[in-house]
Amino acid sequence: MxxxxxxxxxxxxxxxxxxxxxxxxxxxxxxxxxxxxxxxTAPGALQDWLRVLWEVIVAIPQAYLEAFEIIFRPHNQEEVVIEQVKPRRSPGLIFLDIFLITFTPKTIVLKYHEQGWYEVHRVQRRKRT
Structure with a gap:
């Protein structure tokens, strides 16, 4: 399957x-x-694939919401964060994870480290102090 x-x-x-x-x-x-x-490599479980496909479906309206939010409420603060890859991911699932992160307007994967890490660039609203 x-x-x-x-x-x-x-x-x-x-x-x-x-x-x-x-x-x-x-x-x-x-x-x-x-x-x-x-x-x-170890194949991804069917449950992992179905979960990622569901996340892709959910990401579409989320991307639209984030796009309108960026238009109407500017995001001036940027940061680069390191996120860990979920355990036991096949290359196909890693590709879909990177696609999901990059699909939304506020985030993009800058680099994938073979040790199991993503470098993710995010934009966000400046926090008022």
């Missing part, structure tokens, strides 16, 4: 990059998804 999720993730990325749903592009995308080397 996890193998199918990896192929679907690869196809989704392919279609996002190409923006073309012609028959030839679909065939090329399937070939690319199947020919890309597979990771032989």
């Amino acid at each position: 996890i193998g199918y999720l990896n192929i679907i993730l690869r196809l989704t990325i392919w279609f996002l990059l190409t923006g073309n749903f012609s028959i030839a592009n679909i065939i090329i995308g399937v070939c690319v998804a199947l020919l890309l080397p597979r990771s032989y």
